[in-house]
Amino acid sequence: MKETITKFSKLFKPWFYVDSRSLGIFRIFLGILCFADIIRRWDYIDIFYTNNSIISASLNNSYYKMFTLLTSFTKTWEVELFFIIGLIFSFFLIIGYKTKLSHIICAIVIISIHNRAIMLENACDMFMNSVLIWTMFLPLGIAYSVDSLKNSLNYFRENSVSELNNREYGISKPQKVFSIAYFAMLYQISAIYFFTALNKTGYDWVNGSAVYKMLQLDTFLTPVGYFVRDYITPNIYKFLTYSTLNLEFSVIILIFLPFYNHLSRFFLIICLTIFHVTIRLFVKVG
Secondary structure, rough: OOEEEEEEEHHHHHHEEEEEEHHHHHHHHHHHHHHHHHHHOOOHHHHHOOOOOOOHOOOOOOOOHHHHHHOOOOOOHHHHHHHHHHHHHHHHHHOOOOOOHHHHHHHHHHHHHHOOOOHHOOHHHHHEEEEEEHHOOOOHOOOOHHHHHHHHHHOOOOOOOOHHHHHOOOOOOOOOOOOOHHHHHHHHHHHHHHOOOOHHOHHHHHHOOOHHHHHHOOEOOEEEEEHHHHHOOOHHHHHHHHHHHHHHHHHHHHHHOOHHHHHHHHHHHHHHHHHHHHHHHHHHHH
C-alpha cells in the first residue's frame, strides 16, 4: 500500500512541486513586467487616472464594483505618487528585497490601475492580475534575491579561514517547493489555451481558412505579414489553422503529463514561443 501511494505521489509530483531557481527567475520577470506596465501609462495619468480624466471613476465602479485605490488618489500629484510607489516596489520585486511585501504592494498598485479604467484593459491585464494574486502564495524570494542572500549570510557565518575557502559552504542548494498555488498557475495557463481553442468553432476554423482571412486584414498586418501572405499556399494556410487548434488543445496535456514532464514542458515552451513570435511578426497585436 505504501509503495502504491509513493508511486502515485511521484507520478503527480510535477503538478505541485516547483524548483526554487524557477521561482527566482519568474520573480525577476514578473517585477520587470510590473515596472513596464506602470511606466508605459505615465504619460496618460491626466487622461485616464485622475479626477479630471475622460473616464469617470464613479461610473467605472458603479458598473464593475472592482477594487481600486485610485478612487481615493484623484489629483495628478497623488496619482503620480501612487505610480512612483508602484515603480519602487516593482524594482524591489526584481531584486528580491522584502519580496513578499514588495509583491503585495505591486499587486495592489497594478490591480488598482487596471480597475480604475477597466474599459481600457484586455484579457492580458486580467491574466496579469490573476498571476499577481496566485503567486503571492509562492516563495518568490527563495532564490536569486537580496532576501536569499541575507538569509545565507545570517545562516553561514564563515568564522574561519577554512569556511571562507570552502566554495560549497554558504551556497544554498536548489530545492523543490510544494505549493497548491503552483498547481493553480499551471491550471490558469492551460485553461486559457484550452477554452480559447474550444471557442474556435466557426466556419473559418472548421474549413481551415482562419489564418488566410486573418492575413487579409490589411489594417492589422505588419510589413512581414504583407510580404509573407503572397507566398503562402492554401495548403499552408490550412496547416497553420489546424496547427493552431491542435497546439492550443495540447497545452493542457503537455503541462499536466505526469511522466517525462520536463521534456513535454520544454517542447511546449518552444512551440508556444514560436507560435506567439510568429503572430507578433505577422499581425499588430497592440
